[in-house]
Amino acid sequence: MIELHLIGIGTGNPDHLTAQAAAAMNRADLILLPRKGAAKSDLIDLRREICATVLTAPVQIVEFDLPVRSDDPVYLDAVHDWHNAIAAAWRAQIAAHLPGGGRLAMLVWGDPSLYDSTLRIAQRLQGAGLEIDVRVVPGITSIQALTAAHAIPLNPLAGPVTITTGRQLREGGWPETADTVVVMLDSGCAFDALDPQGISIWWGAYLGMAHEALEQGALAEAAPRIAARRAELRARHGWIMDVYLMRKERDDGA
Template identity: 75%
Template structure:
């Protein structure tokens, strides 16, 4: 039996790690660290840094190549095929490094419950015949880090919040009935598709990291700054992780 521990590690800052997460990493027999290509090699380094900061006993930390999602075509079909490939990669690492069972830890950015597919991939692993139990250790999400960095509440008083993706915002516009919208996984400036009047935006990239960048203001003024800053940061680092919150002003 494999005990799969999906450990939320926040946004890469070791200070975001909970005491529960630190204990779980130390209880593991194996920590798997995915490699996503040279452009994101510092994400691998961040995971190694977290392990080095909290480990108090010898634990094997093994890197593996994460399958690449095919570009173009049917989006959901491509994601499902990608998840199948990742589940197969996990199974291969388990067979190689934990043939007699044990505790496997995967360090998940943010929290495994929020726009992360580790739990769905774990289900694929179980359905493929791998004997696993799953334990989730919650982590600080990028949404929490964003609101903390800007010192703002997530919701307006008594008002709902919608969490969506850049792809959905671009395709469907502002979600009906929402005063506040949090947008994740935006490939770039989906907010530009909105009518900016009366909208305030709070944006952040590399939250909690040394290269953290923040912008905020009325959308009609801030949109251009955010787009330029995002492009500059992506060119400089080779990758970017960002998130933003938008709120419509309520009529008096």
């Protein structure tokens, strides 16, 4: 039996870990840390820092190379193949380091339930004949970090919130009936596809980290500023994680 703990680590700041997350890490027999290549070395460095800060027990830590997603133009096919490859990498590490079973912990950026596929990959392990008990320790989401950084409420008064991706926003436009839209996994400023009239934006990158970057304002004037800053930050760090909230003006002023 493998007891798999998926632990939300917020945006990578050790101060964002919950007491439950720290306890789960210290009870683990093995923590797996994925390496995502030299361009994203900051990501594993942050996971190493979290382990060094939080662990007080002699937990085994193993690093492994995460498979790279293919450039298959059919997006969902590429993602399914990638998830299968990641599940195979997990199985290999489990066989090598927990052959008799035990507690395995994975540190998941943000929250394992929100635009993250770790739970789907874990289901592939269960379907491959491994006896796995999956447990989730929730963490701070990037949405919480964004609204806190800008000191704004997530929703307008009595209004709904739609959470979507950059791909969906670019292909489908502003979601119908939405007052507020939160956009995640945007690889290229999808807000440029919108008519900016009456829309405000609050944007954040590397939230909770030392090089956190924030921008806000009317979309018409903020969009070029965000695009330029995003490009500069990506060139400087080799990667970027950002999220943004947009809100349309309402007739009632809420």
